[in-house]
Amino acid sequence: MLKKVLLLTSAAMLTACGSPEAEIDRPDADNTLDVATEMMTDTDADTVVMMSQSFPVMNTSGAEIGTVTVSDQSAGGVTVTLDVTAITAGAHAVHFHETGRCDGPDFTSAGGHYNPMGNNHGFDADAPNPHAGDMPNVEAPQSGVVQTVIENERVSLSPREGMAPLFDANGTAFIIHADADDYVSQPTGAAGSRIACAVIAP
Ligand SMILES: [Cu+2]
Structure with a gap:
């Protein structure tokens, strides 16, 4: 790895x-x-221990299509740097899911959204209080190459007060979906199937 x-x-x-x-x-x-x-x-x-680590991203055939790099931010939360290819053009939901297992081809082994606080899904719900794993959609161009940076203020790599740890007992997974997250539908955002997955574990 x-x-x-x-x-x-x-x-x-x-x-x-x-x-x-x-x-x-x-x-x-x-x-x-x-x-x-x-x-x-x-x-x-x-001492403030900040970690940055890259993880391979797999498609549904098990082929590596790039990396996702997660970096702790000094103010809390993480920066997620996504660098992948062969993504169909359009908007795609991305989330951290609750289990660090990427068994193809459907990646259901990753479980639901990472949500240790039992919050509601999405940023546009009646009472927005998003899952720890919720993040804004990413846009893929015609080339299929997605190179983008996403902020998540609710999770951390190195253990931090008030942050959901990505390196918990069973790890977590970074998932890219076929469709966009509508930020409202419970509990998934109606984001469609899972097209890519990365195990987030030490
Ligand atoms: Cu998801």
């Missing part, structure tokens, strides 16, 4: 490590140990 993991620490932490004060004011061995301990404590408090 194609994997890319990016770990970032906060700028504040790096600044503290590079401070010349620590070297000038604490030259002896005992104090050096104190500084090291402080740094470790600071690391625990200040």
Whole structure:
């Protein structure tokens, strides 16, 4: 599987490590140990672990048609970068589904929308409170090449307070549907069959 993991620490932490004060004011061995301990404590408090990982996207025949890259955002939520080919022209629903299994050709193994909070589907429902896995439709041109970036403010790769974890016990799946999501119909958005799938798991 194609994997890319990016770990970032906060700028504040790096600044503290590079401070010349620590070297000038604490030259002896005992104090050096104190500084090291402080740094470790600071690391625990200040480090923000953000992950970015790419996953292969399969069509209903099991052929790889591209990748989906999920990247944690510092403010919470993720950026989903989709780079796939051979998608029929028009609007297509995309969602995270509840189980990280992409058994073709119908991908029903991925289960329903990822919705650990028990919300309503869609952005245009009577009381919009979308599933964690709900996202805006993507538009495929005649070429069938879809290269687009989608925001999802409700999920995360690295565990985050208030975010639904994509890497839960059974993983999740990124699904592309044959039709557009109407953002209203419960619980699927009337998006039609599943035409592509990526397992989202560590
Ligand atoms: Cu779906």
